[in-house]
Amino acid sequence: MLRPYRRLAGVGALGLGSIVLNVSGPWLLGQATNLIFAGYLGQRFPSGGTKEEIAERLRGEGADVLAALVGTVDFTPGRGIDFRALGLTLLAVLAAYVGSGLFWIMQGRLTTNLVQQALFGLRQQVEAKLSRLPLSYFDQRPRGEVLSRTTNDIDNIAQGLQQTISQITNSLLLLVGVLGMMVWISPLLAAVALIAVPMSIYLTKVIGKRSQAQFAQQWKTAGDLNAHVDEVYTGYALVKMFGHEKESLAAFRTHNERLYRSSTRAQFISGTIGPVTTLIGNVSYVLIAVIGGLQLASGALSVGAVQAFIQYSRQFTQPLMALANLSSLVQSAVASAERVFVFLDAPEETPSAATEERPTQGRVCFEAVSFRYQDNKPLIESLSLTVEPGRSVAIVGPTGAGKTTLVNLLMRFYDVTAGRINIDGADIRDMDRDQLRSAIGIVTQDPWLFGGTIRENIAYGRDSATDDEIVAAARAAHVDHFVRTLSNGYDTVIDTEGGGVSAGERQLITIARALLADPVILVLDEATSSVDTRTELLIQQAMARLSTGRTSFVVAHRLSTIREADLILMMEDGAIVEQGTHRELLAAGGPYARMHAAQSV
Incomplete structure (x- = not known):
């Protein structure tokens, strides 16, 4: 995901500069210590002799350790501390640490830009993916779970990358740099320090493998919890109406308890990595201090070298502990990344054909x-039907007969299992989906409005529409009258739930939206189910005027809404069992007549 961004190399380069300066600090401090110790020895012994002579005299006095120390320091007898050299060395230390800090700040800024740019691209991929997924993908998954993948999981990836990408880079560079300095100072002590590495890696791997499964479970249960909350919030009025608050709360507590347990296990297991690696580092530190002291006493190392090495040994364990502590963030981000990438890898709609001709x-x-829908459950079998241009066709039948499925097939939300659907003589599978759907206007049973003005909602299907065209469509759908009673008229802002207007008025707005789009084919899927009888009659009159020259499909349960249709299809179990006009079907005395009689009671 990060590979296309060239700034990643810049993050590494700035990290390298920061680490080089940071690693040079202990070595320079060791040189400063040697200058102070050299000045101390120079003041202790009178001038005139050499370092070798002083060391030989000390051995004769039985001070073997001091003699060994004298041999490790370059000093001049009778001369004190060289404060000028000491000052320049300390300034070099200060410059190294300040420069390291500046590089670190610049790296942090670059990392932030890189991560946010990468996540910006990832969100665009997710948004584009949503538009390419078939309707079946959303039919099979709770909406809240999909939202959790596309929001919470992406935010978790961003958090993980932001906090780990530069730290992992710097920790690895610091590990290599410090190890190089340690080997240069004392290969023996470096070997002692390296004992901690395989132990830390092994334990981190063992613990991390266990915690990774828990992080995956954590984000899965988080998705389940979000799905439940979204479901309850969407149907909040029904939950209150049927008194299911306790049941909803109990279900929430179950999901929340599962999330609590998986999160606790994941954080606890991954949290043990830090203390374990710290313990290993402390044991290594003690061994280095003891062996380093022995080497100092034997004259193998100078005071400054031992001091620098001890500092390096502490620095050496820091990246190991940092990597261990970051493991929980990395594992959590990886678990979220897997969920997002599974979403991005989901099967898409079959590619659209090259032709872009609009029916x-x-x-x-x-x-x-x-x-x-399922291989072992046939729904529609060998259905044949021809609808001439400008004709209005009503589709009726009991629930589950396949009425809405027929519309979904026409819109290519699903592709047929067998057979073909032609529009103007062309198989719709050979058409570009966008061109096909732009020729079909649809009004569903559940009116959908987005947060915006009424004017913007009506013009949703045709951005280029003028105000006069918007008003004309609103009048045809009987929207204009009630809109003008609102204080801001067409500029009245409504939310996604249509707050401020009734359910019937929301449906009228969606009908006006479909009419403004001027489709070749008009589909009304229970479009009048949310309006009163008077409004329903007005809509029927408007649709009769506007259906001239336009093929219309009307899916309805209420037979009173489709009496004037040119053709009525009676469907049962995915098949057309009757077809004809309203009067013809009543006269036939079949399933349609029985349904009509039941509604007339």
Whole structure:
């Protein structure tokens, strides 16, 4: 995900500069210590002799350790501390640490830009993916779970990258730099320090493997919790109406308890990595101090070298502990990344054909169409139907008969299992989906409005529409009258739930939106179910005027809304069992007549 961004190399370069300066600090401090110790020895012994002579005299006096120390320091007898050299060395230390800090700050800024740019691109990929997924993907998953993948998980990836990318880079560079200095100062002590590395890696791997599964479970249960909250919030009025607050709360507590347990286990298990690696580092530190003291006493190392090495040994364990402490963030981010990448890898709609011709006449032909949502459960079998341009077709039947499925197949939300659907003589599978759907206007049973003005909601299907065209569509759908009673008229802002207007008025707005789009084919899927009888009659009159030259499909349960249709299809179990006009079907005395009689009671 980060590979396309060239700034990643800059993060590494700035980290390298910071680490080089940081690693040089202990060595320079060791040189300063040697200058102080050299001045101390120079003041202790009178001038005139050499370092070798002084060491030989000390051995004769039985001071073997001091003699060994004298041999490790370059000093001049009778001369004190060289404060000028000491001052320059300390200034070099200060400059190294200040420079390291500046590089670190610049690296942090660059890392932030890199991560946010990468996440910006990832969110764009997710948004584009949403538009390419088939309707079946959303039918099979709770909305809240999908939202959790596309929001919470992406935010968790951002947090993980922001906090780890520069720290991992710097820790690895620091590990290499410090190890190089340690080997240069004392290969023996470096070997002692290296004992901690394989032990830390092994334990981190063992613990991390266990915690990774818990992090994956944590984010899965978080998705389940979000799905439950979204479901309850969407149906909040029904939950209150049926008195299911206790049941909803109990379900929430169950999901919350699962999330609590998985999160606790994940954090606890991953949290043990830090203390374990710290313990190993402390044991290594003690061994280095003891062996370093022995080497100092034997004259193998100078005071400054031992001091520098001890500092390096502490620095050496820091990146190991940092990497261990970051493991929980990394594992959590990886768990979220897996969920997001599984989403991005989900099967998409079959690619659209090359042709972008938009249907212009509206002749629809179903030829031996068969379809099933599940392979072992047929729904529509060998259905054939021809609808001439400008004709209005009503589709009725009991729940589950396949009425809405027929519309979904026409819109290519699903592709047929067998057979074909032609519009103006062309198989819709050979059409570009965008061009196909732009020729079809649909009004669903559940009116959907977005947060914005009424004017913007009506113009949603045609951004280029003028105000006069918007008002004309609103009048045809009987929206204009009630909109003008609002204080801000067409500029009245409504939310996604249509707050401020009734359910029937929301449906009228969606009908106006479909009319403004000027489709070749018009689909009304229970579009009048949310309006009163008077408004329903007005809509029928408007649709009768506007359906001239436009093929119309009306899915309805209420038979009173489709009496004037040119053709009525009675569907049962995915098949057309009757077809004809309202009067013809009543006269036939079949399933349609029985349904009509039941509604007339």
